[in-house]
Amino acid sequence: MKRVTSWYVRIVSTVLVAALLFIAIGCSFGAYDDIFCPDYIDQIVNPDRTLFYGETITIAVGSPWVISPHATNYMLANPGVRVNVVSYDGGLEVLSESDWRQVRTEMATRLMAGSAPTLIDSFMVDSFDPRQAAFFYDWRQLMDADPNFNKEDWFMNAFHAFSVDGRFYHFPINIFYSPVVANRSIPGLLEAMKEYADGITFSEIMQLYQTFSEHYPHHLELGFSSAWVMHFGGEQFIDVVTGRIEFSEEFVNQITYADSITSPDFREWQDTTRRFWYRIFSRDVDRGRSERYFFNIDSSRSFWYFLDFNDNIHMFAGMTPFVNNQGELLVGSADNFHLNANATIIEKAIAWDFLMFAMQPENLPKNHPGLMDMYLLPPNRYLTSHIISELMSFSQGGNRHGDYLYPWFPGTLDDAIEGVTARMTAFGEMPMRATRTYPRIIDDIIDENMRLFHDGLLSAEQTALNIQNQITLVLMEMER
Numbered sequence: 001m002k003r004v005t006s007w008y009v010r011i012v013s014t015v016l017v018a019a020l021l022f023i024a025i026g027c028s029f030g031a032y033d034d035i036f037c038p039d040y041i042d043q044i045v046n047p048d049r050t051l052f053y054g055e056t057i058t059i060a061v062g063s064p065w066v067i068s069p070h071a072t073n074y075m076l077a078n079p080g081v082r083v084n085v086v087s088y089d090g091g092l093e094v095l096s097e098s099d100w101r102q103v104r105t106e107m108a109t110r111l112m113a114g115s116a117p118t119l120i121d122s123f124m125v126d127s128f129d130p131r132q133a134a135f136f137y138d139w140r141q142l143m144d145a146d147p148n149f150n151k152e153d154w155f156m157n158a159f160h161a162f163s164v165d166g167r168f169y170h171f172p173i174n175i176f177y178s179p180v181v182a183n184r185s186i187p188g189l190l191e192a193m194k195e196y197a198d199g200i201t202f203s204e205i206m207q208l209y210q211t212f213s214e215h216y217p218h219h220l221e222l223g224f225s226s227a228w229v230m231h232f233g234g235e236q237f238i239d240v241v242t243g244r245i246e247f248s249e250e251f252v253n254q255i256t257y258a259d260s261i262t263s264p265d266f267r268e269w270q271d272t273t274r275r276f277w278y279r280i281f282s283r284d285v286d287r288g289r290s291e292r293y294f295f296n297i298d299s300s301r302s303f304w305y306f307l308d309f310n311d312n313i314h315m316f317a318g319m320t321p322f323v324n325n326q327g328e329l330l331v332g333s334a335d336n337f338h339l340n341a342n343a344t345i346i347e348k349a350i351a352w353d354f355l356m357f358a359m360q361p362e363n364l365p366k367n368h369p370g371l372m373d374m375y376l377l378p379p380n381r382y383l384t385s386h387i388i389s390e391l392m393s394f395s396q397g398g399n400r401h402g403d404y405l406y407p408w409f410p411g412t413l414d415d416a417i418e419g420v421t422a423r424m425t426a427f428g429e430m431p432m433r434a435t436r437t438y439p440r441i442i443d444d445i446i447d448e449n450m451r452l453f454h455d456g457l458l459s460a461e462q463t464a465l466n467i468q469n470q471i472t473l474v475l476m477e478m479e480r
Helices: 002-028 033-038 038-045 068-076 097-113 139-145 156-161 190-197 201-214 228-236 251-259 283-290 347-359 369-375 382-399 413-428 440-454 461-478
Strands: 056-061 082-087 120-122 180-183 295-297 316-320 329-332 336-339 432-434
Touching: 002 440, 038 139, 038 347, 056 329, 056 347, 068 082, 068 347, 120 347, 139 156, 139 190, 180 190, 190 201, 190 316, 201 228, 228 251, 251 347, 251 440, 283 461, 336 347, 369 382, 382 413, 440 461
Parallel strands: 056 082, 056 120, 329 432
Antiparallel strands: 120 336, 180 295, 180 316
16 A cells, blocks of 8 residues: 555645646736737748748657657758757666656746747647646647648548647647457357447447357457556546546446456556557467457557458458547547747747648658658648558568568559558548547556556555545646
């Protein structure tokens, strides 16, 4: 119980820091509404570009390798402008969670002092916390005002996914999701999945498991654990906007049952708290898993199942979106950026111009398949199509061992590109919602207590009570 007690101390400390931030916001943003006036916005989306010369913007990132090539290309295309990328990833030394908390505290202090970078990776800030949200600029204001921003060119649902209460502070340069495929060697399972062609929820996949597990000894999925309850179905128990918190008997029953059916193959908790899929790269692995599991949670960064257009090549088939109770595709983003509301007009204009530059296919760094893999399914439709084509062509040419990655695909390269693009576009056009839109302190409360439950250090009832009480305390502090 010592770990739980220390967790309460961490909550109180974080709340005190956030309270100081809240006081500072009230003192620093007396003219905050002015930055949303039409004249101000027009200077960002229709800037006098001669004013860019000699200016510098700073981009703070957790890891530089995704954004740095774009910074280099942007500076080549815009002489006189400097894009300074500052990385906090520790280089060769992997930062601990404690180190990252220090980075976030530093960034919060700099936001309060008005000295924060122009663009900040969401990993280091928390605009879902209303006490910090006032430090960031609403990207939707710029999208709506920019005459060159054509919404038809974008998967606008990707922007909605990260919006809370009508405000949009996250600009994702990529999104990812976890489609479900079913074991077609289990009689009737693939046919049952067809009823959920538009999307399957956490409760529905649990119902299918209960039905089929009566007759087959398979486990639900390799990465399944009690963490799925909150990752894919957390909206049942918490709504931060309305203040609803209901970690009651239903939650206790769900995590108890989920824990009881977790596969013994499940890896260590810290390796899978936020990672629920294990990519398949061989037919042997595909077949081996079909002997043990009903489902496989795939990655939207893998073409393995996206290429099985007729559901007759692999042992897992029937690709189905994983959705919430509103039918929204559950997505995440490895890289999304916040715009510092205290940046100057010119800095904001350069930052907006930089992101629009990075989102165009012709500006994607050449011969960089690793970067394209990270980018797969960006919100720009044309960039998505371009990346799929480039990656499929790279796969056709061979991997580092000189082998074709998908030798089982019966069609041509053009068939593969066209089919995958169509399938991924269909996913991109779905309504979307980020798997978590809670303040990070609430995410941490949930993750810590669920980990303690998984390790057997808390009962299900203690877990529910801890989460209920700790989140209630945090929300009370946020309202002050």
